[in-house]
Amino acid sequence: MDVVEETTPETGWRRVRATVLAYIALTKPRVIELLLVATIPVMLQADRGHVDLALIAFTLLGGWLGAASANTLNMVADADIDQKMKRTARRPLARRAVAPRNALVFGILLGVGSFVVLWSAANLLSALLVTATIAFYVGVYTMILKRRTWQNVVWGGAAGCMPTLVGWAAVTGSLSWQPVVLFAVIFFWTPPHTWALAMRYKEDYKAAGVPMLPVIATEQQVTRQMVWYTWATVAASLVLIAATSWIYAGLAVAAGIWFGSRVQKLYRETRRGAEVAPLKVFLxxxxxxxxLFCGLAIDAVVNLPLVTSYF
Structure with missing residues (x-):
């Protein structure tokens, strides 16, 4: 005889709560932190000395909806490999907490909402940039690059750089060299950041058939690549000094040496064959x-004379 679970207000509430949490998890809330780190300082730099809280709030909302859409659609496309990886096995689609069709509709609606918010509160350019980001992340990175080449995060990481362009466009309605420089900073930063995590979970990626660089190369080869990309990140960050004051300049130099030295140390450890802790580099x-970006935000708000004004 089958046992029928009695439905009570308490069990009903638990189911609703579990469903809501599953949909929130589809958006990868922690990943969206990058949106906040990148967007706000760029918007402040685009209008140095001024703070438009309403525009910032609506741009963040539109950007959050866009990132949530991209992350949700990414999970729809990656549901099969998420089931094979310990790190992702508890994601909503991997454990069947949300139906794939429902997640697909949810992701599309988030994307539409993002476009509407940015177009109405900011401008058409920022809305189009977010839509292009979603399409690139899902269509190019997730469905083409991720499972085919070790350079997946190199080129696919461009999607994570787009908040710099979106933030600038939301304020000015156009683009310039400064957001492109900040785009480059995140572009070069993404490979060492991601490969450090992949070194820690390379068996997961191997089981899922994803050719991340740590899966197909030695630790020494991976960390050598990380060193090159890290110093490229630092070099790109220094280019922006021309449009900032000594506040950003000092932080960019100090933080760059601090981060670059740590990745360089990881490379030396792999050359010696020592046991390494790549997760520390990831953090x-x-x-x-x-x-770096908080320093830029402070620099823009304080609005001291630019470094170039002294020459």
């Missing part, structure tokens, strides 16, 4: 980017 990469 430090997050701290580096936060320091």
């Amino acid at each position: 430090q990469s997050n701290e580096y980017l936060a320091i």
